[in-house]
Amino acid sequence: MTPPPLAIICPGQGSQTIGMAKAWCERSPEARAVMDRADAVLGDRLGAVLSGLCFQGPPDRLNQTDASQPAIYAAGIACWMGLLAKWSMGNGEANLVAAAGLSLGEYTALCLAGAFSFEDGLELVALRGRAMQDAAEAQPSSMLALIGADEAQASEVCVKAAESEVLVPANFNAPGQIVLSGHKAAIGRAARVATEMGLRATELAVAGAFHSPLMAPAADRLRVALAKTPIKEPRCPVISNVTARAHAPDAGSLEDSIRQRLVEQLTSPVRWADSCITLGSLASSHANAEFHELAPGKSLAGLMRRIDKNLKVTSHDEP
Numbered sequence: 001m002t003p004p005p006l007a008i009i010c011p012g013q014g015s016q017t018i019g020m021a022k023a024w025c026e027r028s029p030e031a032r033a034v035m036d037r038a039d040a041v042l043g044d045r046l047g048a049v050l051s052g053l054c055f056q057g058p059p060d061r062l063n064q065t066d067a068s069q070p071a072i073y074a075a076g077i078a079c080w081m082g083l084l085a086k087w088s089m090g091n092g093e094a095n096l097v098a099a100a101g102l103s104l105g106e107y108t109a110l111c112l113a114g115a116f117s118f119e120d121g122l123e124l125v126a127l128r129g130r131a132m133q134d135a136a137e138a139q140p141s142s143m144l145a146l147i148g149a150d151e152a153q154a155s156e157v158c159v160k161a162a163e164s165e166v167l168v169p170a171n172f173n174a175p176g177q178i179v180l181s182g183h184k185a186a187i188g189r190a191a192r193v194a195t196e197m198g199l200r201a202t203e204l205a206v207a208g209a210f211h212s213p214l215m216a217p218a219a220d221r222l223r224v225a226l227a228k229t230p231i232k233e234p235r236c237p238v239i240s241n242v243t244a245r246a247h248a249p250d251a252g253s254l255e256d257s258i259r260q261r262l263v264e265q266l267t268s269p270v271r272w273a274d275s276c277i278t279l280g281s282l283a284s285s286h287a288n289a290e291f292h293e294l295a296p297g298k299s300l301a302g303l304m305r306r307i308d309k310n311l312k313v314t315s316h317d318e319p
Contacts, residue, residue, distance in 0.1 A: 020072075073104065144181075172274065181210060241272070
C-alpha cells in the first residue's frame with residue numbers, strides 16, 4: 001500500500017510539560033532509543049539527564065530556556081520515530097511532502113527532513129537555548145501577547161510605546177494573535193497602549209525578548225556553531241519561519257541559506273500563520289495529504305484551526 005502524503009508540524013518553546021514523551025518512550029523502543037541518544041550526547045550538562053527533566057522535571061528547571069529547547073526537540077524526534085515504527089515506515093518509507101516548525105520547532109522539522117543528524121541538531125538547540133537564556137539575562141526584557149490585533153495595529157502599538165527602546169512584533173501566530181517582544185519597560189507601556197486601543201494584552205512568562213534585536217548576541221553565537229555543522233538538502237520542503245516560504249538557495253548554496261535563515265530567526269519575527277498557509281499550499285498538490293503535529297502538546301493544531309479550519313491536524317502528544 002502506498003503511504004499517504006504527510007505534512008508535519010513541530011512545536012516550539014512553551015509546549016514543554018512534565019511527562020513529555022514519557023508515554024512514547026514507555027510504549028515505543030524506537031522513541032526510547034532517541035531519548036537514550038539525547039542523554040548520551042548531553043550527559044549532565046543541564047544539571048540532570050534530559051530524559052529525567054522531561055519525565056520528572058522539576059518544572060522550574062524544565063521551563064528554563066536552556067533546558068526546554070533540547071527537551072522539546074528530543075521529544076519531537078522521539079515521537080516521530082515512534083510514529084514511523086507504528087506506521088511501519090521505520091525504513092524510510094514515509095512520504096514526507098512538507099514540514100514546518102514554530103521557532104525552535106524548525107530544527108525538529110529540518111532534522112526529520114534529513115538536513116542534519118539528530119545529534120548535530122541536539123547540539124545546535126542546546127547551544128541556542130543557552131545563548132538565548134544568556135541574552136535574556138543580560139538586560140530586562142519580556143514578551144506581550146496581543147489578542148484581537150492585526151499586523152497594522154501591532155505595529156501601531158510598537159510605535160506608540162517604544163520610546164527609543166526595543167519593541168517589535170515577534171510572532172504572527174494566527175489571525176488576531178500577535179506577540180510583541182522588547183525591553184521590559186517598553187512591554188509595560190505597550191500593555192497600556194494596547195488596552196487603550198481596545199485590544200487584550202497579556203505579558204508572557206518567558207525569559208526575555210525572543211525574536212527581537214535583543215537576541216543579537218545569541219544569533220552571533222549560533223552563527224559560529226552553524227558554520228561548523230554539516231547540513232544537507234532536506235528531502236522535502238521545510239518552511240522557514242523568517243520568510244514563511246520553503247528554504248531555498250539565495251546568493252549561495254541551499255545549505256548556507258538554511259544556516260543564514262536560522263541565524264536571522266533569532267532576531268526576526270516568526271511568521272507562523274503565513275508558514276501554515278504555505279504548508280497547506282505545498283500539501284494541496286498531493287491527494288489525500290495528512291497533517292500531523294508531533295509531541296509535545298497540541299497547541300499547533302489549535303492555531304491551525306484559526307489559520308485554516310479546512311486543514312485538519314492530528315496531534316500525537318501521546319501514542
